[in-house]
Amino acid sequence: MMDEPQLERLADIARREPVPRIDVTDGVMLRLQARAPAPAARAFVWAASLGLAIAVPLAISAPLVLRTWGDPLVRMFVDASRGLP
Amino acid sequence: MSSATAQSRYHAPRGADRALALITLLAGLTVRDAADTSPSPNALADIADVRRCLGGDGEAYRTIIARHQAMVSRRMWRFSRDPETHEELVQDVFVEAYECLGKFRASGPFANWLACIATRVGYRYWRRERRERGLHSAADIDLEAIAEEPADDPEDFARVAATLHELLATLPPRDRLVLTLRYVEGHSVEQTAELTGWSATMVKVQALRARAKLKAAFDRAAGEDTP
Numbered sequence A: 001m002m003d004e005p006q007l008e009r010l011a012d013i014a015r016r017e018p019v020p021r022i023d024v025t026d027g028v029m030l031r032l033q034a035r036a037p038a039p040a041a042r043a044f045v046w047a048a049s050l051g052l053a054i055a056v057p058l059a060i061s062a063p064l065v066l067r068t069w070g071d072p073l074v075r076m077f078v079d080a081s082r083g084l085p
Numbered sequence B: 001m002s003s004a005t006a007q008s009r010y011h012a013p014r015g016a017d018r019a020l021a022l023i024t025l026l027a028g029l030t031v032r033d034a035a036d037t038s039p040s041p042n043a044l045a046d047i048a049d050v051r052r053c054l055g056g057d058g059e060a061y062r063t064i065i066a067r068h069q070a071m072v073s074r075r076m077w078r079f080s081r082d083p084e085t086h087e088e089l090v091q092d093v094f095v096e097a098y099e100c101l102g103k104f105r106a107s108g109p110f111a112n113w114l115a116c117i118a119t120r121v122g123y124r125y126w127r128r129e130r131r132e133r134g135l136h137s138a139a140d141i142d143l144e145a146i147a148e149e150p151a152d153d154p155e156d157f158a159r160v161a162a163t164l165h166e167l168l169a170t171l172p173p174r175d176r177l178v179l180t181l182r183y184v185e186g187h188s189v190e191q192t193a194e195l196t197g198w199s200a201t202m203v204k205v206q207a208l209r210a211r212a213k214l215k216a217a218f219d220r221a222a223g224e225d226t227p
Helices: A004-015 A025-035 A039-083 B003-009 B016-037 B041-054 B059-077 B083-099 B110-133 B154-168 B173-184 B189-196 B200-221
Strands: none
Touching: A004 B154, A004 B173, A004 B200, A025 B059, A025 B083, B041 B059, B041 B110, B059 B083, B059 B110, B083 B110, B110 B173, B110 B189, B154 B173, B154 B200, B173 B189, B173 B200, B189 B200
16 A cells, blocks of 8 residues: 555655765766867857848848849849939 | 866856846845754755856855765665666756756755755656667576575675666666655655655545556566466
């Protein structure tokens, strides 16, 4: 019968169990070093992200912009060049 | 390793700059309050070491690990009794704590903050284990170890702890977590709520349901018919 007092009794005994002693200091420090990106790599990732953030929207929107505004823009430049002295 | 070398080899945790300023402020307040409440020297040393870590001194974290690994190891032993997995979980706790160091606000002891992370890491491990292997079968559990009062012997204590661990492993992770924290770790409802991030009412309800499920698992293991 596993009622609450029985569970408390077992847990009380289980708490007295000796826990294996381990030293994780070196392991953790090694893992932290492995995760730390080098400054050059970090700068490269940062620059690549920025480049993509600018290039992708431009590449997507460029055909639409040119299709819609291409002719008026060209005409505007031609008219402006004619008006020049 | 010199401090300068250490600073170049470890990266400061995320949000470190902003957190450093806040920690400095809070640490100052904590130190001023120290005269009234007399916090343990370890708590003050923790705050000083966290400040050094946030400044990029990775070696300070070595001191923090040395100070707290016994507590974390004891806690993670409740989550896995496999020595390899246990060591990996303890490492996971310290790696995750380092990554979140910028979020430590020094409003409570560092050990409590670390205990919350340990609970989160352990719970995540149980959930992953359940997804990959399913729940432990109650029918395979040998209840002989808990049938009699154990002698005053560490081996007997370990046998009882292993059987209790197996019984709890038959429960879903949430039930297992609440019973482990409330009974095996011996935390109060409020402490359990703080560790899990649940409300006190939620802890009570979850514990009640979990005890009923544990009773059913025990009956199955004992070969009795459950109603």
